[in-house]
Amino acid sequence: MILNASGCLDALEAPEVARALDAFVTKTVTPQPREGNRPVRIAETEAGMLNSIGLENPGIDGLLSDKLPRLAELGVPIWVSVGGFAASDYADICAALDDRDDVTAIELNLSCPNVDEAPESAAEIVAAARPETQKQLYAKLSPAATDLPETARAVQAAGADGLSLVNTMRGLALDDKTLQPRLGHELGGYSGPGLKPIALAAVYQCFRATGLPIVGMGGIGSGRDALEFLAAGATAIALGTILFSDPDAPGRVREELAEELAARGLAGPGDAHGLAHREEPAVLPE
Amino acid sequence: MRRREALSVLANEAVGPYALLRLERGEVDPGVPGQFFMLEAPGRVLPRPMSLCQAPPGELTFLLEAVGPGTRALAAVEPGEAIHVFGPLGNGYRLDVEQPLLVGGGIGIAPFPYLSERLGSPPAILGFRSEWHAEAAALVPNATVVVEPTLVTEPLRDLATDCCKVLACGPEPMLEAVRELAPDAQLAWEAPMACGYGACYGCSVEIDGVLQRLCVAGPVLEAA
Numbered sequence: 482m483i484l485n486a487s488g489c490l491d492a493l494e495a496p497e498v499a500r501a502l503d504a505f506v507t508k509t510v511t512p513q514p515r516e517g518n519r520p521v522r523i524a525e526t527e528a529g530m531l532n533s534i535g536l537e538n539p540g541i542d543g544l545l546s547d548k549l550p551r552l553a554e555l556g557v558p559i560w561v562s563v564g565g566f567a568a569s570d571y572a573d574i575c576a577a578l579d580d581r582d583d584v585t586a587i588e589l590n591l592s593c594p595n596v597d598e599a600p601e602s603a604a605e606i607v608a609a610a611r612p613e614t615q616k617q618l619y620a621k622l623s624p625a626a627t628d629l630p631e632t633a634r635a636v637q638a639a640g641a642d643g644l645s646l647v648n649t650m651r652g653l654a655l656d657d658k659t660l661q662p663r664l665g666h667e668l669g670g671y672s673g674p675g676l677k678p679i680a681l682a683a684v685y686q687c688f689r690a691t692g693l694p695i696v697g698m699g700g701i702g703s704g705r706d707a708l709e710f711l712a713a714g715a716t717a718i719a720l721g722t723i724l725f726s727d728p729d730a731p732g733r734v735r736e737e738l739a740e741e742l743a744a745r746g747l748a749g750p751g752d753a754h755g756l757a758h759r760e761e762p763a764v765l766p767e
Numbered sequence: 768m769r770r771r772e773a774l775s776v777l778a779n780e781a782v783g784p785y786a787l788l789r790l791e792r793g794e795v796d797p798g799v800p801g802q803f804f805m806l807e808a809p810g811r812v813l814p815r816p817m818s819l820c821q822a823p824p825g826e827l828t829f830l831l832e833a834v835g836p837g838t839r840a841l842a843a844v845e846p847g848e849a850i851h852v853f854g855p856l857g858n859g860y861r862l863d864v865e866q867p868l869l870v871g872g873g874i875g876i877a878p879f880p881y882l883s884e885r886l887g888s889p890p891a892i893l894g895f896r897s898e899w900h901a902e903a904a905a906l907v908p909n910a911t912v913v914v915e916p917t918l919v920t921e922p923l924r925d926l927a928t929d930c931c932k933v934l935a936c937g938p939e940p941m942l943e944a945v946r947e948l949a950p951d952a953q954l955a956w957e958a959p960m961a962c963g964y965g966a967c968y969g970c971s972v973e974i975d976g977v978l979q980r981l982c983v984a985g986p987v988l989e990a991a
Binding site: 488489490491494498516517519520522523524534537673674722725726729 | 771811813851958959961964970977983
């Protein structure tokens with residue numbers, strides 16, 4: 482299953498890209514509308530990019546009344562990414578989404594590096610949101626957590642149905658000439674190829690710690706990358722930064738993944754799930 | 768209709784300090800002057816937004832100034848290589864204007880050769896920071912050329928205010944100055960972009976008092 486990483490695609494501006502996905506994940510929605518951070522908001526670095534968009538979104542009311550009906554017309558399952566500044570924000574939005582048939586799952590963005598975090602722990606937020614919705618609840622975690630497997634176990638105990646791994650990590654880029662921060666918000670979230678080994682480690686560890694379904698993401702740009710995330714323990718993968726340079730990435734990665742699987746004699750993505758954890762390696766056929 | 772395609776490099780020619788990158792057109796639509804394309808910058812994570820410079824038969828050309836790692840990579844591509852091009856994107860100039868006048872500064876003249884062709888070679892005022900940079904003015908017919916310390920606003924100010932409709936592209940201070948003199952001008956703006964098609968929200972700038980994505984709302988905007 483191939484998704485987009487939240488905030489990396491506007492399905493209403495690029496419906497043809499969204500339709501190439503198995504599910505579309507919205508940009509994170511907060512209780513109130515947010516204009517986002519002042520420019521400059523993006524900076525390319527050596528092996529990735531920084532963004533400091535700052536959760537620009539129309540607020541939950543704008544999403545429900547305007548965007549969601551239009552997104553539902555695309556015919557692609559919709560996951561809503563939910564953000565907030567207190568556990569009660571997450572709970573309120575989950576309650577508002579619960580009776581919406583056009584929402585398949587909810588991803589709790591517990592780790593945006595560009596806004597102030599809620600004071601509660603990830604597990605406390607999941608615990609607050611859980612009773613408010615029957616929908617599948619995925620917890621999106623930061624790879625910067627001190628003990629990520631422990632955090633993953635805690636959100637599992639609090640009722641999360643799955644994990645989204647990983648969000649961006651905080652980074653800084655300086656201007657060549659002035660040595661001042663290139664982003665208006667100074668620090669931003671780091672994504673792209675440089676994030677891949679970190680994301681892969683997060684998936685690998687959290688698969689062992691929880692056995693939960695995992696949407697793996699972080700620097701995936703090819704079918705080979707996708708295969709590695711499946712082998713590390715992901716049940717689905719999401720495309721982020723690659724969508725900026727290649728809007729055709731969903732179809733391309735899907736084809737390349739099928740070729741990678743076939744070359745190893747694997748019947749489907751499910752057969753690759755967790756292969757990195759097997760005691761006997763799955764050897765490439767001669 | 769926008770599409771993404773790997774286009775072969777036909778030539779990469781020096782024009783003063785700039786590079787004129789000539790690509791095979793393939794099936795890519797040249798679009799409206801002022802629209803832009805995302806060009807793969809070899810070895811870089813993100814493509815770079817460039818407005819189309821010329822649309823001769825079977826070709827698309829882009830005028831570049833190598834100022835950072837992405838534009839340096841683009842200025843270094845050679846015939847025989849191919850780069851991915853995605854576009855046309857955004858909103859170009861409205862061409863239904865009487866008495867058009869093109870006003871451009873520096874690398875901001877990039878969309879003018881194609882724009883001039885589509886408008887029947889209207890008069891243009893082009894400003895550059897040196898005689899060397901001003902060599903690029905040869906790409907635009909019917910141009911009055913000024914070199915710093917003279918600015919494009921000087922000849923523009925000498926014209927009667929209702930003489931013409933200004934279509935401008937250049938650095939932000941130039942666009943702001945043009946806006947003062949020609950409140951009904953069409954101005955092409957610039958912002959760092961990761962995607963060019965509304966996905967990243969990286970190019971947001973303040974338009975009419977609110978932050979909007981320049982790739983979707985622009986890059987050509989009405990001055991007033």
